[in-house]
Amino acid sequence: MKVTVVGTGYVGLTTAVSLAYLGHNVIGIDKDEQKIAMLLEEKSPIHETGIEVLLKEVRHNLYFTSNTLEAVGLSDIIIIAVGTPSRPDGSADTQFVENAVREIAEGFLDGHTYIIVMKSTVPIGTNRRVQYVIEATLREKDIKAEFFVASNPEFLREGMALWYSFFPDRIVIGSEHNEVIEKLRLLFKPILEQTFSPPAFIPRPQGYQLPPLIITDPTSSEMIKYAANAFLATKISFVNEIAGLCEKVGADIVEVTRGMGADPRIGAPFLQAGLGWGGSCFPKDTKALQALANEYDYSLPILKAVCEINQRQIYLIIEMLQKHLKVLRGRTIGIFGLAFKPNTDDIRDAPALEIIKELLTRDATIKVHDPIAMVNMRNVLSSNQVEYCEDPYVLANQCDAIIIATEWEAYRHLDYSRVKTNMRNPILIDARNCLDVHEIRRLGMIYNGIGRV
Ligand SMILES: NC(=O)c1ccc[n+]([C@@H]2O[C@H](COP(=O)([O-])OP(=O)(O)OC[C@H]3O[C@@H](n4cnc5c(N)ncnc54)[C@H](O)[C@@H]3O)[C@@H](O)[C@H]2O)c1
Numbered sequence: 001m002k003v004t005v006v007g008t009g010y011v012g013l014t015t016a017v018s019l020a021y022l023g024h025n026v027i028g029i030d031k032d033e034q035k036i037a038m039l040l041e042e043k044s045p046i047h048e049t050g051i052e053v054l055l056k057e058v059r060h061n062l063y064f065t066s067n068t069l070e071a072v073g074l075s076d077i078i079i080i081a082v083g084t085p086s087r088p089d090g091s092a093d094t095q096f097v098e099n100a101v102r103e104i105a106e107g108f109l110d111g112h113t114y115i116i117v118m119k120s121t122v123p124i125g126t127n128r129r130v131q132y133v134i135e136a137t138l139r140e141k142d143i144k145a146e147f148f149v150a151s152n153p154e155f156l157r158e159g160m161a162l163w164y165s166f167f168p169d170r171i172v173i174g175s176e177h178n179e180v181i182e183k184l185r186l187l188f189k190p191i192l193e194q195t196f197s198p199p200a201f202i203p204r205p206q207g208y209q210l211p212p213l214i215i216t217d218p219t220s221s222e223m224i225k226y227a228a229n230a231f232l233a234t235k236i237s238f239v240n241e242i243a244g245l246c247e248k249v250g251a252d253i254v255e256v257t258r259g260m261g262a263d264p265r266i267g268a269p270f271l272q273a274g275l276g277w278g279g280s281c282f283p284k285d286t287k288a289l290q291a292l293a294n295e296y297d298y299s300l301p302i303l304k305a306v307c308e309i310n311q312r313q314i315y316l317i318i319e320m321l322q323k324h325l326k327v328l329r330g331r332t333i334g335i336f337g338l339a340f341k342p343n344t345d346d347i348r349d350a351p352a353l354e355i356i357k358e359l360l361t362r363d364a365t366i367k368v369h370d371p372i373a374m375v376n377m378r379n380v381l382s383s384n385q386v387e388y389c390e391d392p393y394v395l396a397n398q399c400d401a402i403i404i405a406t407e408w409e410a411y412r413h414l415d416y417s418r419v420k421t422n423m424r425n426p427i428l429i430d431a432r433n434c435l436d437v438h439e440i441r442r443l444g445m446i447y448n449g450i451g452r453v
């Protein structure tokens with residue numbers, strides 16, 4: 001099928017590459033000409049496992065351009081994957097979606113039929129709004145094309161984006177038109193039936209079951225996305241709340257969640273206590289859901305508490321530092337990990353950034369390290385504000401405390417006796433509970449995890 005993907009960020013690029021791999025003819029569009037220039041040179045503007053390898057492999061099926069008008073004409077399916085950031089009031093800003101939709105409609109050809117697939121996470125009712133914007137554009141430009149709008153929320157996780165594209169837990173389609181549902185079923189057929197050979201570096205997981213195709217109305221489809229993210233954020237905040245109590249009573253949250261997660265009704269994933277959730281989705285989507293509820297004069301007390309608990313985790317870390325060091329002014333604090341989670345270069349709403357900002361207001365000196373996210377962080381914090389260290393052992397020099405803010409695999413394998421020797425005070429705050437408490441304490445370091453004894 002001829003597919004155009006509008007937006008080549010984390011979602012758009014992954015979608016374009018995976019659909020091209022599955023044999024579709026794909027054009028990726030982005031407003032950002034720098035991104036397009038990189039992609040045309042087979043370089044990925046984002047860090048995602050395997051994306052550059054696949055980008056090269058599928059180039060015969062995949063083209064990139066910044067010219068929407070020329071790209072959409074002969075497409076059967078146009079997938080929208082542009083950003084939907086938060087407005088100051090927390091609601092989702094759909095201006096990029098609306099602009100993209102207008103540009104797409106201007107490229108429609110007389111006599112053609114198009115399916116517009118909304119993959120961006122959009123506020124409830126956007127499907128209908130998009131329908132209206134396209135109709136208005138076609139009237140204004142006197143274009144006689146037929147079109148359908150469908151919702152198809154994306155559930156990929158950064159760092160494993162391609163993996164989730166090939167092996168999703170489910171595919172959701174929100175549409176009330178049978179012919180649209182059938183076309184989209186065809187688009188995703190290789191995934192639904194797992195008839196493709198996956199790339200060698202993304203093997204099919206053992207025991208992977210065929211993903212269900214969930215067909216529903218567009219409004220429910222849009223809500224599924226927000227509700228799923230809000231629920232996952234709730235799981236994490238709940239565990240963080242219990243972790244606080246564990247500390248008071250002398251229980252270990254790692255042990256507690258091991259026991260809780262064994263119950264299939266609870267499930268082990270997303271029970272990792274720590275610094276809390278960040279990233280480009282949970283913070284913005286939980287805010288957007290609350291803003292939506294406000295519109296209806298409806299309250300979401302659970303979600304409100306979930307967000308408050310998440311914010312509290314940042315202050316817990318500050319309190320831990322104050323407990324050990326008293327005054328933070330003039331202290332040197334090292335941060336291991338800047339990305340909002342491991343295996344990504346994404347620093348959008350990264351908890352590490354929140355902690356750094358809090359410490360800067362307290363006049364602490366900050367040294368930071370991250371295996372790949374320092375490039376992005378330099379656009380947010382200058383080297384006058386924080387010292388960027390390429391080597392974690394160099395970072396440790398003269399530190400009064402180190403905080404592990406992202407559980408990169410590399411931090412599990414550091415020589416902590418060397419880290420300790422370099423530090424002024426051997427205080428280690430493992431804000432992701434990723435190290436062996438006993439091992440670190442045996443080295444004579446002061447270890448603090450989240451909810452650990
Ligand atoms: N990042 C994730 O893990 C993830 C997962 C599921 C859903 N989502 C949702 O998917 C959407 C995209 O997220 P993302 O992280 O990929 O965003 P992103 O910021 O990485 O990418 C968006 C891209 O769209 C481009 N763009 C904006 N307007 C455009 C236009 N008119 N024409 C062409 N290109 C345009 C931007 O230049 C940018 O490259 C959001 O709604 C997000 O909530 C994201």
Ligand SMILES: O=c1ccn([C@@H]2O[C@H](COP(=O)(O)OP(=O)(O)O[C@H]3O[C@H](CO)[C@@H](O)[C@H](O)[C@H]3O)[C@@H](O)[C@H]2O)c(=O)[nH]1
Pocket residue numbers: 121154155156157158159229232236269270271272273274275276277278279280281282340341
């Ligand atoms: O047990 C856990 C699991 C995650 N996190 C944190 O939660 C955040 C989000 O993690 P993750 O869900 O792995 O990352 P995302 O790539 O943001 O993916 C989420 O957001 C996407 C965008 O909507 C959805 O598509 C995915 O399904 C959803 O998992 C990160 O800060 C993690 O550190 C925890 O603190 N504890």
